[in-house]
Amino acid sequence: MNNSVKLLIGAMAVSVCAGVSSAWVVMRHNVAVSQTGAATVLPAAGAAAFSGALPDFSGVVERCMPSVVNIVSTQSAKEANKRITSQAKSIDTSDPLYQLFMRIYGERLGVNLDATADQAQGAIGSGFIVRADGVILTNAHVVDGADKVVVKLADRRKFEAKLVGMDRRADIAVLKIDATDLPVVKIGDPVLSRVGEWAIAIGSPFEFENTVTTGIISAKSRLNLDKMYTSFIQTDVPVNPGNSGGPLFNMRGEVIGINSWIYSKSGGYQGISFAIPINMAMKIKDAMLANGHVTHIDVGVRVQDVDDNLAKAFGLAKAQGVLVKSVVPGSEGATAGLRVGDVVLAIGGRSVNDVGDVPDLIADIKPGTKVDVQVWRDGVARTLKVTASAMPDESAPDSARPSADVESRLPPTLSADRVGLVVRAMTVDEMSKTGLQQGLMIEETSGLAQDAGIKGGHVIVALNGQPVSTPEAFKRSIERARGNVAILVHDESDQQTYVAIELN
Numbered sequence: 001m002n003n004s005v006k007l008l009i010g011a012m013a014v015s016v017c018a019g020v021s022s023a024w025v026v027m028r029h030n031v032a033v034s035q036t037g038a039a040t041v042l043p044a045a046g047a048a049a050f051s052g053a054l055p056d057f058s059g060v061v062e063r064c065m066p067s068v069v070n071i072v073s074t075q076s077a078k079e080a081n082k083r084i085t086s087q088a089k090s091i092d093t094s095d096p097l098y099q100l101f102m103r104i105y106g107e108r109l110g111v112n113l114d115a116t117a118d119q120a121q122g123a124i125g126s127g128f129i130v131r132a133d134g135v136i137l138t139n140a141h142v143v144d145g146a147d148k149v150v151v152k153l154a155d156r157r158k159f160e161a162k163l164v165g166m167d168r169r170a171d172i173a174v175l176k177i178d179a180t181d182l183p184v185v186k187i188g189d190p191v192l193s194r195v196g197e198w199a200i201a202i203g204s205p206f207e208f209e210n211t212v213t214t215g216i217i218s219a220k221s222r223l224n225l226d227k228m229y230t231s232f233i234q235t236d237v238p239v240n241p242g243n244s245g246g247p248l249f250n251m252r253g254e255v256i257g258i259n260s261w262i263y264s265k266s267g268g269y270q271g272i273s274f275a276i277p278i279n280m281a282m283k284i285k286d287a288m289l290a291n292g293h294v295t296h297i298d299v300g301v302r303v304q305d306v307d308d309n310l311a312k313a314f315g316l317a318k319a320q321g322v323l324v325k326s327v328v329p330g331s332e333g334a335t336a337g338l339r340v341g342d343v344v345l346a347i348g349g350r351s352v353n354d355v356g357d358v359p360d361l362i363a364d365i366k367p368g369t370k371v372d373v374q375v376w377r378d379g380v381a382r383t384l385k386v387t388a389s390a391m392p393d394e395s396a397p398d399s400a401r402p403s404a405d406v407e408s409r410l411p412p413t414l415s416a417d418r419v420g421l422v423v424r425a426m427t428v429d430e431m432s433k434t435g436l437q438q439g440l441m442i443e444e445t446s447g448l449a450q451d452a453g454i455k456g457g458h459v460i461v462a463l464n465g466q467p468v469s470t471p472e473a474f475k476r477s478i479e480r481a482r483g484n485v486a487i488l489v490h491d492e493s494d495q496q497t498y499v500a501i502e503l504n
Contacts (some may be wrong), residue, residue, distance in 0.1 A: 057200055060253045061212050066154045066183040068202045068247060070209050071125040071138055071161075071175075073146035126203035126246030127151070127175065128185050128255065130285065134159070134177040137281055138245030139260055140166040143173050151177050154210060165288040169296055169391075170230045171260050172281050173245075174288040185247060188254025190233060190277040193217055199235050201259055203246030213237055215273075221356030222274060230363075231356045232274040233257045239273035248275040257281075280363065293446075296391040297362045300331020301338055305354050314343055315379045321345040321352050324375075330412060336386040338375070345381065346374040362388070413443050414471035416478045419485070419501055420447025423460060423471050434459060434490060440468050452499050454489055461496060462488040478503075 125142030129135070136151060143149050149161040159177035166173040194217065201213050215237030222232045233248065239259060248257035257275030287294045303322040311319040321343040327334050344352055347361045348371050365371055367390035374383050411425040422444040426434075430441060439459040442449075460468050464486050468474045478485065486498045 057214055063253050064249055067129045067185040069127045070152040070204045071127050071142055073123050073143045073149045075145050075147045124207050124242045125244040128247040129182050132182050132184050134179040136175040138173050140168050140171045140173040142245045165292055167284050167294045170284055172284045174285050185255045186253055187278055188250055188256045190256040193256050198251050200249040201237050201246055203243035205240035205242045207242055230276055230280050230359045235273050236271055237273055297365050297388045298391045299333040299386050300328035301333035302326040322355050332387045332389045336384045343376040345376055414475055416475045418478050420445055420449040438467055440471055440474055448501050452501050454499055457492055459490040460487055461490050
């Protein structure tokens, strides 16, 4: 998938809301009016006795509405333009999706890519309360890069929210407001939802707060193209800017998903929208509250679905499993012996039907765990033991991250937890661009390093006057150090500065 598509998916997301057409509209007193205007008296049993009648959503909406919030995030124009300009450089302007990017992520934010004025820019989204003491879930792209986040409740009270953490990969953010005894949504189980069931969305499309729309579940276990961190619930509810982060309810008034993105060539709803399953979102919320970050699993393998022709080519009796299309050299998958051309049939003893199954199968695996992976190779099923490895944390709002495709080709990272740095060896291309002959690329910062102003994308050139060589040597030096350390950092403006850090 090209970079423009990846960027747009994160930018154009929003909640679900769709009107439902029908040949009949059921009225009071057992009277139905057809689209032609003719009235028909229904049986005494009312709407339930008429198979063409639509359900009444008012009771569900009345119960659920108080738990849905409106979110306004703001940041300075300079920072917004800097971030969006950087993203826009990777977009092919001849791509039809470029105009969609400008519509959703440019015009909606009022962004002028050439602006220099430091005026506040804003974005509108939705969210919902999951804990009575003010814990709120929304999309990461609603609050990413914001200097200030304001939450407006259904009763019109406003609170400035604290960002507990965000997971850009899964597009989930956790907010906290200073309030108590708040109405809380009821959490459902999306696994039990069926294709064809009704779904209800509440949110703030185009800033129209407390808007209710409905549709049906169109499909389950959809993937965001090649983004393998979560599968999605597909619906036919209209999704528009401002609905991002809002809840998707079932007819029992239970949240089954977070409205996240749409497929569109115009910038508006075209009948296909997607929600993040709530069970995945709640796991991320729990991890954020407990640890301040989220761990995703990656073994360095990229896969695709197996169709009938591929099944025949690989000697399978039927189309099943997922086909390995690339293996990152040096990754855990490569170490375990996974090869391009293997068909993965099961993970941890659970069958793999298609690519959409993979995120759910690996979601609960802990880093360092050895997992049985059954593969089909050369006409024979065999089992390999693969060690699950953790991806670098993306929870910090200001971390500069490469795209998933680029990341998969980068050298492995190493975490120096004592100072809060995740580093890796530099690539040849990075050395060429920076003019450096050695150094460690910083993938992520937290703790002491983040407090000192060190950012992702900076390069560590030396530690205490000694050139750094490898991530392992750097970590060992940090662990042995006492008192203060001086880290020579090469930043994005090609300036080098020593940064002093007092170790705990």
